[in-house]
Amino acid sequence: MTTHGFGQGRVTYVGTVPNRVLAVALARWAGGAADRWWPGRPESVTVTSARRPDGSLHNWSWERVALPVPSPMTEVLTGTRLDRGEALALAPWDVAVLGPANR
Secondary structure (H helix, E strand, C coil), rough: CCCEEECCCCECCCCCCHHHHHHHHHHHHHHHHHHHHHHCCCEEEEEEECCCCCEEECCCCCCCCCEEEECCEHHHHHCCCCCCCCEEEECCCCEEEEEECCC
């Protein structure tokens, strides 16, 4: 693992494919923003983000999950717009990349 400081922030690289427990621990260590924006999410879902609700969500599980989005967003990989409270569905071992709704 390598951490570099950039201005007021930091970037950390982890050279691994973590199991679910390590993935959750890394996400929680990286910052509490995910817990503020995505409260009550299943433990299998990790959030990679800076200070915004957008970023990427990973479902590290064999189970399908659905989470309500905290603000209007666009699923970048499909171009699908999601309104606040609309369910974002993640299949087993799925990832979603989210951006601002105006994209």
